[in-house]
Amino acid sequence: MKILSMERLRESTIGYDDYASIALSDHARYIYSAAFRRLQMKAQVFSLESNAAVRSRLTHSIEVAHIGDFLVQKFVEIIKDRKEKGLAISNEYLFFYENEISVRKVVQTACLIHDVGNPPFGHFGESAICAWFKDYLLAQDNHLGESCKRSFSLKDIDVNYNDFLYFDGNPQGLRIISKLQGNDGYGLNLSTSQIAACIKYIASNSQVGGDGIFKKMGYFSTEEGVVKAVHSDLGITDRHVLVYLMEAADDISYCISDIEDGLEKGVVSYSTFFKYVYKRINEVFSLFGEQFLPCKEKENIESCLNRINELFRDVDSDIDSEEYPDIFLKLKTNITNLSVKMVASEIHSRFDELILGKRDAIICEETPVYALQEVLKSFTRKYIFSSHEAENMELGGYAIIYGLLDKFKVLLDIPRQQFSDAINKQKNKGVSKVSCHLINLLPDKHRKAYLKAVSIDGVSDEKEFNLRCHLVVDYISGMTDSYAMEIYQLLNGIKVK
Template sequence: MVDFSSRFSAQRPYSSAGSDDNLDAQLESDRGRIINSAAVRRLQQKTQVFPLEHNAAVRSRLTHSLEVQQTGRFITRTIFDKLGDDAEKYGLAGRERATESLVEMACLMHDIGNPPFGHFGEAAISRWFRDQLDQLPILNPSSLTEEEAFFTVQLKRELQSFEGNAQAIRLISQLQKLNLTYLQSACILKYTRCATDPRPDTGHPLSYLMKKPGYYFSEREFVAQMQQALKMQPGHRFALSYLMEAADDISYCLADLEDAVDKKILSTQRLKQLLIEQFAALRPQDADEKHFTDPRKTSRSFAQIIEYALQRSEQESINKDHEFFVWLRVGLIHPLVQHAADAFIEHLENIFAGDLNRALLEDDSPCHAVIETLKKVAIKHVFSVDEVKTLELQGYRILSGLLDHYRPLLMLSQAQFDELLAGSSKELLIESLLFRRLPNKHIKAYLQMRDQPVGNATLWEGYCRCRLLQDMVSGMTDQYALDEYRTLSVIG
């Protein structure tokens, strides 16, 4: 029998003497640490879809995360409503408030590791390091043993696979040291593979959970301690991370389309047509079936939900587009949340074990077809438009250019870099000026990691220095990255 109660531990990495063991009080402390963190504040100037957007109505990572937070809260409450008295059977009695807070804060944090310019920023960082790693002396020391050569391959694999989810774990545990409870930290561990390990093949029982890096080698000890504290098996998820993932899936699909309409890329009439056609292509057998029930207990087909939203918008005299999405959300989010809650309860055994090898909404259901419909329409008709492609290319050039500018710091020997640290580098004029632009907090994180060497000291220092640059660039907002690029490029 599933019993969640044993997993609700208030343990932290750095427990202070006399700390309050009351779980609700500890999670309230987590909430304050998260909301007041610089990582969350920076989300207001990071891309959701449209970089460097001046229209405040178009979503940033922060406004998107707030919407995900609300959806996560909705899913959690729906689960407890459905469980009723059975909550006690699963060790969840009296845990509704704690569970709700954990999911909400995980949703708020889920994008904090994302670099400037969104997923294209991830690709830019990954590709730059992939192109450069074999040319960096610090990652290609001579006279390596067979074991050290294998470790070099692993570290290079990680550095050329920048992943926002893994960076989020690094942010909360090392760069900002929020000292969150392991319980709260586990809720954002979306993927469970260390970045030094290869991606498993599709036949692996945890292939979905390990399809992307979930944490870096530098955070392996933190993750191991978290797994021990929460009785998690390596490669497995914590149960509540499935709810964070579902909330994100439900929220961003609709949000991206609404932003596209707000920017006049699509009209609601055109969007209606595209959505109905795409759903019918995915589920021709369900195109006219009434699978979706709204809060008024009225069942409708997918096409009827779209048509009804358009009818309501036509009755609105001021903001027709806003009204369309109000009713589209009412018609779709409620059944999607219900489906996510049902899937969570249905698979409680696997979710508790952390080995459900898929997302909650990833099944052969009409609800999954809705998610896929929204995603496919966005990919085909929003992300592919010239404006978005141009912005992505600009973001790619900015991040690649920034790393090009800072590349000289990676070409130095460890002795030369130590001269920069000591402030006695008279012959390294350019490198000295670049070094002074590095944030002190990232230099401190570099030094702390470097002082705990693993394997070959030269190789480890090189890894730490590469991580230093990735920390700096990924922590920038879109605007700051652009400003820094302009400054170093001597333009505008």
């Protein structure tokens, strides 16, 4: 089993022969991509936000990358400590120790990639895509063999359409980095270990719907070959060990940053937050006792809580004190640092399972860091995600994504030959001007990815239809929040300039 690899799915013209150069090249390939830049116009929680202090997907991903880097550093410190004490260390530990810089860069890049496949308006965008395809593919009044005049009918729909019925940003992200960026069908042509570090779930579209790491789809039918090639090179069948670090970094980051955004927007007050966490964090510390590492971060958190309690006694607890922003910053910093240290310790304790890819996550329910994070996540669910502002934007976003798919439905309805003529700019009287104009909206790289995939001999009508659905979804899911609204308004005649 390899932790890092120098192999790419297509041989690179640049012959790097060390892990550090490969990792740095992968990092550069991604951060200079258009897909990465578009994250600055996709929301983390609050879509179409004019306040630049509120996080976008881009700023969130940068923060996650910092925590991922910090996490590797702290884990390697544990290895160094064991080595200095003369304790036995495994070959895998030795690899982390000797290749710390490379591993940190791979984890950083995986963290930067982790949200790249999210559609506009986040999880509600995902839900809209799933719901639309459920209505389109499975509704009785849209029997594919009749209304679409295809050579196949409803009974022929197989698991390949789970690509859309269970659409998720994670497999879409894999599709972006391995297929859609670039013109040769290899995307960014990242190293196999970098790709593996981004595959959060391992279920194929025929396995989706299970528990744990099988609850969501890990890759679409179109990227099954990519995953097989990556697994073959690395000698793995399940999760790659570095995925766990990326996932933990994301969990540590968003559970506090989403709250900070809510405070910045005034969706919730500092006093409401402090009243909520004061008792609950103290209870977590009391419940887990010595399981929390003895460190200055825990002492600092307790000091913040004590000061909050003093302020509650001195002033009306419903009024925000001038000290609250500073206390929040100290609390955020120390909770983050404590979480990183404890997760690094969990990696050490459970490394034998993690290296085999057998665990669902590092941060599991029985751990004190899970309990600490759950205090923050429960607050976010109650006060941030359920706020009128967040919910109204989600409803609007859902309508926009569903409505865009309705408009592009015409491209899915026309027969294969007509669509082929239209996308290849060949005249066909059966193709409407609207269909031609919609095709012209599709980015060249997405059209080229479709044409390359259907150029393979023996592509059935069912497979072509699957690829055509991906073509439409690639375009819509790749939109920024504002561009999705703009195109929705254009296609509905609301705003044409």
